[in-house]
Amino acid sequence: MARTEEVLESAGRRRRSFSPRYPGWLTTPSLLYYAIFFLGPLAILVAFSLATQTGFDAISYGFDTSQYHLVTDSLYVKIFERTLLMAGGGSLLTILVGYPIAYWMARYLSTYKLLALLLILVPFWTSFLIRTYALKIILDPHGYLAEDLGIDIMYTKWAVAVGLVYNYLPLFIIPVFASLERMDWSLVEAATDLGAKPYNAFRQITLRLTLPGVVTGALLVFIPMSGEYIIPNILSGGNYEFVGNVIGDQFASAQNQPFGSALSISLMIALSGFVALYILFATKEERFGA
Amino acid sequence: MSSRGTDSAYDVEFRTVTKRFGNLTAVNAVSFQVRQGEFLSLLGPSGCGKTTSLRMIAGFEQPDEGEIVIGGVDAVGTPPYRRDVNTVFQQYALFPHLTVLDNVAYGMKQKGVGRSDRYQRAREALELVRLTGREKHKPSMLSGGQQQRVALARALVNRPRVLLLDEPLGALDLKLRKEMQIELTRIQGEVGITFIYVTHDQGEALSMSDRIAVMSDGVIEQLGTPAEIYDRPRTAFVADFIGEMNFLEGTVSRTEDGEYDVTTAGGVVVRARGEATRGQAVKVGIRPARMRITGATDDGVVNAARAAVDTKMYLGDEVQVVATLGDGTQVVIREQRAGADAPHDAIRPGDPITIQWDRNAPVLLAETPTEQQE
Numbered sequence: 001m002a003r004t005e006e007v008l009e010s011a012g013r014r015r016r017s018f019s020p021r022y023p024g025w026l027t028t029p030s031l032l033y034y035a036i037f038f039l040g041p042l043a044i045l046v047a048f049s050l051a052t053q054t055g056f057d058a059i060s061y062g063f064d065t066s067q068y069h070l071v072t073d074s075l076y077v078k079i080f081e082r083t084l085l086m087a088g089g090g091s092l093l094t095i096l097v098g099y100p101i102a103y104w105m106a107r108y109l110s111t112y113k114l115l116a117l118l119l120i121l122v123p124f125w126t127s128f129l130i131r132t133y134a135l136k137i138i139l140d141p142h143g144y145l146a147e148d149l150g151i152d153i154m155y156t157k158w159a160v161a162v163g164l165v166y167n168y169l170p171l172f173i174i175p176v177f178a179s180l181e182r183m184d185w186s187l188v189e190a191a192t193d194l195g196a197k198p199y200n201a202f203r204q205i206t207l208r209l210t211l212p213g214v215v216t217g218a219l220l221v222f223i224p225m226s227g228e229y230i231i232p233n234i235l236s237g238g239n240y241e242f243v244g245n246v247i248g249d250q251f252a253s254a255q256n257q258p259f260g261s262a263l264s265i266s267l268m269i270a271l272s273g274f275v276a277l278y279i280l281f282a283t284k285e286e287r288f289g290a
Numbered sequence: 291m292s293s294r295g296t297d298s299a300y301d302v303e304f305r306t307v308t309k310r311f312g313n314l315t316a317v318n319a320v321s322f323q324v325r326q327g328e329f330l331s332l333l334g335p336s337g338c339g340k341t342t343s344l345r346m347i348a349g350f351e352q353p354d355e356g357e358i359v360i361g362g363v364d365a366v367g368t369p370p371y372r373r374d375v376n377t378v379f380q381q382y383a384l385f386p387h388l389t390v391l392d393n394v395a396y397g398m399k400q401k402g403v404g405r406s407d408r409y410q411r412a413r414e415a416l417e418l419v420r421l422t423g424r425e426k427h428k429p430s431m432l433s434g435g436q437q438q439r440v441a442l443a444r445a446l447v448n449r450p451r452v453l454l455l456d457e458p459l460g461a462l463d464l465k466l467r468k469e470m471q472i473e474l475t476r477i478q479g480e481v482g483i484t485f486i487y488v489t490h491d492q493g494e495a496l497s498m499s500d501r502i503a504v505m506s507d508g509v510i511e512q513l514g515t516p517a518e519i520y521d522r523p524r525t526a527f528v529a530d531f532i533g534e535m536n537f538l539e540g541t542v543s544r545t546e547d548g549e550y551d552v553t554t555a556g557g558v559v560v561r562a563r564g565e566a567t568r569g570q571a572v573k574v575g576i577r578p579a580r581m582r583i584t585g586a587t588d589d590g591v592v593n594a595a596r597a598a599v600d601t602k603m604y605l606g607d608e609v610q611v612v613a614t615l616g617d618g619t620q621v622v623i624r625e626q627r628a629g630a631d632a633p634h635d636a637i638r639p640g641d642p643i644t645i646q647w648d649r650n651a652p653v654l655l656a657e658t659p660t661e662q663q664e
């Protein structure tokens with residue numbers, strides 16, 4: 001992280017210790033909200049996952065781990081693998097598409113910087129679902145892309161990948177743009193001055209110093225991509241299912257809440273692993289004051 | 291000098307270099323040469339084009355006109371990473387994610403120097419700048435002065451042909467500044483690398499440099515040794531920028547035997563050594579320390595002026611008197627005093643005094659810098 005940030009950080013720390021300390025109970029309303037509307041559903045989900053299906057749409061609560069055994073069935077493990085692989089690939093593609101945009105905005109724009117940022121965010125102002133349907137028109141087998149350019153990827157995993165990148169790109173660009181904005185470009189000058197060729201200066205200095213932003217952005221898109229079900233549903237025509245689609249089916253058509261819940265919890269645990277890795281990375285970065 | 295030297299006697303040469311930013315001319319047809327192993331300062335007020343000149347040598351900016359020759363080769367168009375030149379940046383620009391040792395070894399790593407070799411040399415460079423025991427630390431854990439030393443070591447370790455320093459001591463407090471000034475001259479002497487040093491601190495330039503280029507508004511007003519610049523400033527700007535100067539304006543009334551007289555509107559006759567054109571309106575400068583207060587003298591004596599005391603101030607060993615001449619020109623006189631100094635102690639504001647100076651004290655000043663070549 002840039003030196004300026006550290007200065008700000010230490011200044012902040014100093015200020016905090018001199019500022020009035022507000023009583024902790026003031027957080028109660030927020031904590032209550034969190035408990036009821038966030039932890040509540042989670043608890044219900046856990047209860048569901050441990051319940052036993054007694055008939056169509058009828059369950060009895062207990063401590064039945066059989067649903068979790070079912071999750072480890074090779075069919076579902078495969079879907080898990082595919083989901084995480086697709087989310088990983090989608091995140092990677094997002095990095096490749098998003099980093100140059102963020103770099104260009106931070107480095108080369110001045111007057112129109114904020115406007116560009118706004119334009120990046122504009123898609124977020126319309127419904128996710130509608131945008132995905134709009135994407136379908138571009139990818140249509142009878143559209144320009146397919147007929148004139150020969151890029152006919154509709155109903156394949158590539159269409160899903162394009163959809164993932166398209167929908168989550170802004171979420172990646174924002175943190176990366178923020179870290180590029182903090183970048184001290186004289187460091188790049190110093191590197192070239194010391195004999196670093198442009199590519200090496202970029203890799204060793206710019207990319208390295210904005211890595212925390214890249215990792216944050218990648219995680220920020222990887223998590224929701226892993227839970228995605230609308231995009232694979234619409235763009236693969238049901239050919240290419242994510243865990244999210246299977247979960248949706250369990251709740252909507254199969255009425256098998258225990259199994260749907262067990263799948264959800266399993267996905268959550270898998271993703272928590274990634275978040276744990278991220279926290280490890282973040283604290284290491286902070287500790288060594290990069 | 292120029293008759294003896296060949297191209298390769300210069301490490302850096304500017305040949306009518308011009309750099310514009312939009313319609314602002316930051317550097318205007320500047321020419322100068324930097325000799326091998328020289329400590330040259332670029333001195334001038336803020337915005338005069340010092341940093342721009344330095345950045346053109348480093349290769350971060352390209353001149354719009356003219357040539358920049360580094361080591362006898364025209365460097366225009368050569369990217370920074372292929373120039374045998376290193377920079378010490380004002381804000382140090384140390385890599386925050388690398389240790390001190392890796393910062394210093396960075397340049398050698400780019401050149402493919404082996405690991406143990408480059409660390410060995412990096413350690414030696416840190417010894418040269420007297421910063422040892424901090425190799426494994428990150429730059430943010432060091433004090434400003436220590437970071438400064440790392441920046442210096444990081445640039446010096448590559449043994450460049452020329453080292454560029456852009457106000458490297460600007461961020462340090464006065465005491466540390468003085469210390470680093472001495473350190474820098476010691477290091478330069480030890481490594482023998484050409485230093486081009488940007489500063490707007492005249493004291494720093496005078497005490498450290500072999501030669502000083504005084505810049506103003508994109509041009510070099512004067513280039514010379516510290517003594518030349520101080521004792522024989524060519525323009526009013528240089529005279530005023532380096533130290534304090536009293537200015538007297540008048541007309542050249544007599545020229546004879548390598549001497550000239552300048553008569554001011556108030557009738558003061560300044561007689562000095564040098565050449566001048568009769569009848570010309572000129573400006574002469576006299577340093578405050580070269581003036582002295584004497585007892586009353588007769589009218590009509592050259593190099594003497596009657597004045598009325600405005601203020602008197604003790605500066606320890608010196609006493610400074612500000613006085614106004616008959617024609618309203620204000621002058622500053624600074625004199626040594628020895629212990630209980632009756633004549634000075636007696637001076638009160640409003641007192642009439644007579645000021646005198648020697649004929650080698652006045653300097654004839656030009657309005658604009660004239661073409662000068664050694």
Ligand SMILES: Nc1ncnc2c1ncn2[C@@H]1O[C@H](COP(=O)(O)OP(=O)(O)OP(=O)(O)O)[C@@H](O)[C@H]1O
Nearest residue numbers: 311314316334335336337338339340341342343490
């Ligand atoms: N990249 C740039 N774009 C536009 N104008 C610039 C640029 N760099 C410098 N200038 C202008 O060129 C002039 C010379 O700038 P320069 O940085 O060389 O001054 P300096 O002598 O180093 O001043 P200081 O002592 O304040 O550092 C200034 O008027 C400055 O505003």
Ligand SMILES: [Mg+2]
Nearest residue numbers: 340341342456
């Ligand atoms: Mg500058």
